[in-house]
Amino acid sequence: MKTNRVIEHFVAPVEETPLLATDSLKTDQAPLSLWADAWRKLRRRPLFIISAVMIALIIIVALFPGLFTQVAPNDNCQLANSDGAPAAGHPLGFTFQGCDVYSRIIHGTQASLMVGVFSVIFVLIIGVTLGALAGFYGGWIDSVIARLGDIFFALPLILGALVVSQLPFMRENRGVWTVVMVLVVLGWPQMARITRGAVIEVRNADFVTAARSLGVSRIGSLIRHVLPNALAPIIVLATMELGVFIVAEATLSFIGIGLPGSIMSWGNDIAAAKSSVRTNPAILLYPAMALSVTVLSFIMLGDALRDALDPKSRQR
Amino acid sequence: MIQYILRRLLQIIPVFIGTTLLVYFMVFALPGDPIRALFGDRPPSEAVIAQLRQQYNLDQPFWVQYGLFLKNLFTFNLGVDFTGQPIAASLGRIFPVTVMLAVEALIIQTVFGVTFGLIAGLRKGKIFDATVLVASLVVIAIPTFVLGFVLQLLIGVQLGWAKPTVGANADWGNLILPATVLGLVSFAYVLRLTRASVIENMNADYVRTATAKGLSRPRVVVTHILRNSMIPVITYLGASLGGLMGGAIVTESIFNVPGVGQKLFQAVIRSEGPTVVAIVSVLVLVFVIANLLVDLLYAWLDPRIRYEN
Amino acid sequence: MRFSRTSKALGMVAIAALALTGCGAGGGSTDGASQAAGDPNKVITAYSNEPQKPLMPADTGEVYGGRVVELLFEGLRSYDPSGKSVNALAESIESPDGQNYTIKVKSGSKFTNGEDVTAKSFVDAWNFAALSTNAQSNSSFFESIEGYDAVSATKTEKGADGKDTDVPAPTAETLSGLALKDDSTITVKLTQPEADWPLRLGYSAFMPLPAEAIKNPKKFGENPVGNGPYKMAKEGAWQHDSQIELVKNADYQGARAAKNGGVTFKFYTDPAPAYTDIQSNNLDVTDVLPTDALKTYTTDFPENHLNKPYAGNSTLNIPGYLPEFQGEAGKLRRQALSMAINREEITKVIFSGTRIPAKDFTSPAVDGYNENVAGSDVLKFDAAKAKDLWTKADAISPWPADKTLQLAYNTDGGNKEWIDAVANNFKNNLGIKAEGQPFAKFAEILKLRTAKDLPGLTRAGWQADYPSLYNFLGPLLKTGASANYEGYTNPEFDKLLTEGLGAKSTDDANKKFTQAQEILFEELPNLPLWYSARQAVWSQNVSNVDAGWNGVLQYWAITAK
Secondary structure: OOOOOOOOOOOOOHHHOOHHHHHOOOOOOOOOOHHHHHHHHHOOOHHHHHHHHHHHHHHHHHHOHHHOOOOOOOOOOOHHHOOOOOEOOEOOOEOOOOOEHHHHHHHHHHHHHHHHHHHHHHHHHHHHHHHHHHHHHOHHHHHHHHHHHHHHHHOOHHHHHHHHHHOHHHHHOOOHHHHHHHHHHHHHHHHHHHHHHHHHHHHOOHHHHHHHHOOOOHHHHHHHHHHHHOHHHHHHHHHHHHHHHHHHHHHHHHOOOOOOOOOOOHHHHHHHHHHHOOOOOHHHHHHHHHHHHHHHHHHHHHHHHHHHHOHHHOOO | OHHHHHHHHHOHHHHHHHHHHHHHHHHHHOOOOHHHHOOOOOOOOHHHHHHHHHHOOOOOOHHHHHHHHHHHHHOOOOOEOOOOOEHHHHHHHHHHHHHHHHHHHHHHHHHHHHHHHHHHHHOOOOHHHHHHHHHHHHHHHOOHHHHHHHHHHHHHHHOOOOOOOOOOOOOOOOOHHHHHHHHHHHHHHHHHHHHHHHHHHHOOHHHHHHHHOOOOHHHHHHHHHHHHHHHHHHHHHHHHHHHHHOOOHHHHHHOOOOOHHHHHHHHHHOOOHHHHHHHHHHHHHHHHHHHHHHHHHHHHHOOOOOOOO | OOOHHHHHHOOOOOOOOHHHHHHHOOOOOOOHHHHOOOOOOOEEEEEEOOOOOOOOHHHOOOHHHHHHHHHHOOOOEEEOOOOOEEEOOEEEEEOOOOOEEEEEEOOOOEOOOOOEOOHHHHHHHHHHHHOHHHOOHHHHHHOOEOOHHHHOOEEEEEOOOOOEEEEEOOOOOOOOOEEEEEOOEEEEEEOOOOOOHHHHHHOHHHOOOOHHHHHOHHHHHHOOOOOOOEEEOOOOOEEOOOEEEEEEOOOOOOOOOOOOOEEEEEEOOOHHHHHHHHHOOOOOEEOOOOHHHOOOHHHHOOOOEEEEEEEEEEEEEOOOOOHHHOHHHHHHHHHHHHHHOOHHHHHHHOOOOOOEEOOOOOOOOOOOOOOOOOOHHHHOOOHHHHHHHHHHHHHHOOOOOOOEEEEEEEHHHOOHHHHHHHHHHHHHHHOOEEEEEEEOOHHHHHHHHHOOOOOOEEEEEEEOOOOOOHHHHHHHHOOOOOOOOOOOOOHHHHHHHHHHHHOOOHHHHHHHHHHHHHHHHHHOOEEEEEEEEEEEEEOOOEEOOOEOOOOOEOHHHOEEO
């Protein structure tokens, strides 16, 4: 037992503490909404600025690949250049099929980014909505949604993908959107479950009870108070899945239900590097780096967003 | 609480019927004739095809096939697969291996994911945080077949620390390499989820209270910060079980692990309805029970969570 | 019928230049003399996978069951490494007309359960295999024998859902053309003269069976009892999803006597871990290499590797029903496509020399092969001529401007790389759009092929069932033949094949078959691409590894150090 602990007590002079300014309320101004407040904080944060610039750059590459390379990606792939070293006009060398690596990565940005971003967006819309409803209301709504999720969890990815891609609509329009659809159909339950868990965690918090007793409707309290406090794991999952989905596209393409060969993607290039792993691992490196940089940008953006939205750091 | 658990267990019945029905139908809807495909480029006689189709009830309409499956299931007879092997026996061989693999992967990803995530969260923005960020990027961007192959060559062949392949005699020891590879992607998720939660909870009132009460730093970290950060992590762990048990196709093939992932993949490719449904039936039971456990853990981790109402 | 699909799935069946193989077969057969002895009691381990069927000789159509059955049983004839068919248990096989055969069976050999192998063991086994209700995969091997129609008859019935379904309805239990004359004599009557019929008798469908096999085939398929160089090690030696253990059959008298104590086939679902296991001496021999190792296996195993052509090939088939490939324009286009493919370069770069550019529609591993068939120039790469022919075809009927030429392939067989390379050949050399059309399931392509509904070209592979030119031509391209999915038909070609089968001597027959090939080169119903070759690597613990004419390793000849 320690008995000799000394705790110093002192009270700072009021005029010295910066808290005074914070504590004084400007009652003549309309209060900022959560999002407006987040935005104000966000745009000053270096993390956000860097990631936003990087993402903007990636989007420009995706939209205008022609600005970055003059070499058409899939034309004139000559086996004579197979696994070739960098040469004039081909800064990163050649793939196993003798195509230009740099050009393929630039031209693959569009499909990869679209697959990743849109899959995540739709997974967020479906997963967060269902997960939030299940977690917040509980009871039979929770039972139905959670058990539906269980069924989807048990579906073998490959079986689901094979069947979904056999639907007549999917067969005739093979491309980015069909891949997105397959990934969303099989990817939403994870997001729903994470959201549900996070919502369950905060639904009984004091501030929710307080909001309810102040007359905020149930759904209002879910959207305005519960969800913002449950965002951290959702953001983490979303940013990670962005990368995982981009790679998953390659798996689908490899078994013949992903993107057709004429659409370039990083995932495809990563999968194609399998045959060169022992002899020319550099071929794997470039698309993997492109993917890493993209995922990194989104993880940084997610971190910045989370910090800005965190209600516990709001007053600062 | 007992009532809640019973209710959840009762829900297994509709989930089970829904899953088997859906999966059976999906296999049924797969294009192509599974019997003809058994013979490759050279077709057998039509009479043999007709005979085999009869043997596997493939000449029956969907409802009859599904009915026969259910009937067989309740008499504990899962039938035979296209190679003529009893399905029950093959499940009995693959599931123990897969359970070992999944448990080992689960332990690895949890222990390392939570520890690293906790440290990264506590030291947000420091060098350790940045290092694990890069590590998680690597795990996401480099596909399993490369990571698995490199680890196999390095640790299995060149250093000789572990057996490079598993084969017939799977045990805890020789599954360690595949379990590590299998747990890597989930490890990144666990790590980042832990980190995010820790950062969020570090400034929570109860942490300040605990610190103010004079609790030691380790005590605060473990019982207050970590415990309250675990909900998203265990949710994810429960949800990742599917990938570990049914989806370990690549890992299993790199290390020659005779497990569920490979069997399921082969059965889907061959449109072997009964095998696919039998495996999925077991998997769905595992998920329902795992998710029930996760929900019960919520209440244990956070006393504010109650299910009675 | 080892399925070529499966073997491709195993992938990477590949080849070195034909010239190379004579001398370059690693340490395989060449260093035999120095290490011939080895340890005759040591059990070797070999790469394999779970057999797809019970181990009934007439039911194992795929590679992994096939290699086990081949070691467990000995038939009337067997094939020597060069693919020559020689008598094994047959004392003599005689025929005055190529249609009626009298087979004398050697006496004195026994199954490993002590039962004598007699003429009856063959007749009963063949009748069992041919009867459709026994559902033996290889039953169609008996189609040449009179009475096959009756044992494989079907009738149409209304199924439970009201749809018509075929059900087996044999009108006889045994083949009328097959008779047991006495304990050692079999007579066979075929429906038409077939000079190469005895060649087939070494195939596993024609193996003898002991009486217990026919009484309880299900039980027998788990624990087969044979008369070959090996026997199952014990009851339950087939440990499913894990391995099959074979041990030497000490009573075996034939030419393939085991030089080792036994073979344990270990099951792998992927060739890569097996390769790793060989590198770390955890496995003795593998005959399937992972794609990424094709470039490195000769340096990884400078001594212990093999690369030997066998009787299999790959083609790109052009469905006869595609509108763009009709008439004169279609013919020009087929030639253009063929000449636009740089076979030399693809086999060298994509396959690292593990396949051999095709020079005909058959394989150099069978008797009668001729690499200078008239018209075979169309297989030589000539980009300028190809472009020229394509332009000429366009003048007759233009190629639709937006049309992409699709090349269908199954993704479970390591086909993507070469399909992409061929598509690039077409794009670069013909100026058209071309791309691979992947299918996850082999069944899907098969469905489109049987329904004659392919949108473009398709890959195909063939592995000979018995070493004969006819086996590459008849089943694939004869009008209405069982594997003629793309519907090629030419009466002149059919006539030459029939004449070849009825020929008095093998040489005469081969001449007819070569003439038939000339027609094929003129019309190009499919594009021959390359011949298959078997690659194998082995550990430091074994030597004397070689492959037979069909690419299957001669496990019995491997010696352990």
